[in-house]
Amino acid sequence: MHYFRHGRIGPFVVREPLVLGHEPSGRIVDTGPGVDASRIGQRVSLEPGVPCRRCRYCHTGAYNLCPDIAFFATPPVDGAFAEYVVIADDFAHPVPEHVSDDAAALLEPLSVALWAHRKAGTGIGSRVLVAGAGPIGLLVAQVAAVQGAAEVLVSDPDPGRREAARDFGATAVRDPAADDLSGAGVDAFVDCSGAPPAVLAGLAAIAPGGRAVLVGMGADEMTLPVSALQGREITLTGTFRYAGTWPSAVRLAASGAVDLDRLVTGHVDLDHVGEALAPGPEQVKVVVRP
Numbered sequence: 001m002h003y004f005r006h007g008r009i010g011p012f013v014v015r016e017p018l019v020l021g022h023e024p025s026g027r028i029v030d031t032g033p034g035v036d037a038s039r040i041g042q043r044v045s046l047e048p049g050v051p052c053r054r055c056r057y058c059h060t061g062a063y064n065l066c067p068d069i070a071f072f073a074t075p076p077v078d079g080a081f082a083e084y085v086v087i088a089d090d091f092a093h094p095v096p097e098h099v100s101d102d103a104a105a106l107l108e109p110l111s112v113a114l115w116a117h118r119k120a121g122t123g124i125g126s127r128v129l130v131a132g133a134g135p136i137g138l139l140v141a142q143v144a145a146v147q148g149a150a151e152v153l154v155s156d157p158d159p160g161r162r163e164a165a166r167d168f169g170a171t172a173v174r175d176p177a178a179d180d181l182s183g184a185g186v187d188a189f190v191d192c193s194g195a196p197p198a199v200l201a202g203l204a205a206i207a208p209g210g211r212a213v214l215v216g217m218g219a220d221e222m223t224l225p226v227s228a229l230q231g232r233e234i235t236l237t238g239t240f241r242y243a244g245t246w247p248s249a250v251r252l253a254a255s256g257a258v259d260l261d262r263l264v265t266g267h268v269d270l271d272h273v274g275e276a277l278a279p280g281p282e283q284v285k286v287v288v289r290p
C-alpha cells in the first residue's frame with residue numbers, strides 16, 4: 001500500500017514500473033534443475049524474500065537483514081500480483097490441503113506477527129499492548145493470546161476495528177483519543193500503526209524492564225522520551241520482516257489456533273488490484289485471486 005500510494009517505504013523507492021504483491025500462495029506447476037519434480041501440483045505458501053545465503057547475516061540466521069535479499073515487490077524485484085512467479089524451492093513451503101489458499105497467502109502477515117512477538121518476548125502471563133487494529137495488529141493480538149498472554153490490550157481510534165480486535169484475542173480495547181494508557185504497566189508494547197502519538201502513548205504504558213517493538217511503518221523520524229527509556233530500562237527495537245517463521249506459521253494455521261480466513265473480507269482479480277490496495281474502512285484484508 002505504501003508503494004501504491006506514496007511510491008516508497010523508507011529508503012526503498014519505486015523508480016520504474018513494479019509488480020506489487022508479497023503475500024503469495026499457489027500450486028507448483030513446474031520445477032527447475034535439481035528440484036524434485038514430484039513437487040509439481042503441491043500447494044505452497046511462498047516466503048517472499050530469498051537471501052544470498054553467503055553473507056554474515058545469512059550465516060547467523062538473521063537472513064532478513066541480508067543486504068542482497070531478493071524480496072517480492074521491493075524495488076527492483078517484481079512481486080506476486082501475477083499468474084506465475086518463480087522462487088527458490090526451499091522458500092516454497094508446503095501447506096496441508098485443509099488450509100485454504102487465502103490462509104496460505106496470509107502466512108506472510110502471520111509471520112510478521114510471530115517475529116514481533118519473538119522480539120517482544122511474549123509468553124505465558126504477559127501483559128501486551130497492541131497499537132493499531134489493522135490486519136497486522138489483529139494478528140499480533142491473536143498470536144499474543146495463543147502464546148498465553150494474560151492480558152491483550154488493543155488500541156485503535158476506529159470503533160469498528162476495536163470491535164474486530166475483541167474477536168481476535170483482545171481482552172480489552174482502548175480508544176486512544178479518550179483513554180490514557182500511561183502507567184498501564186504492560187510487559188510488552190507492539191506498535192502496528194506507525195503513528196508517532198501511538199508510539200509515545202505505548203512507551204508510557206510499559207512497565208520498567210519491558211519491551212517496545214515497532215512494526216508499523218509511518219514517520220521516518222520521531223522524537224522519543226529518552227530519559228524515560230533509560231530510567232525504566234525499556235528495550236526498544238524495530239522489526240524488519242522475519243526469519244525462520246514459516247514452520248510455526250504453518251502449524252498455527254493448520255491447527256486452527258490462528259484463524260486467518262476470518263481476516264479476509266473481500267476478493268478481487270488482477271484487473272482490480274487497485275481496489276485491494278485502497279480498501280474502504282469496512283475492509284480488513286482483500287485477497288487478489290488471479
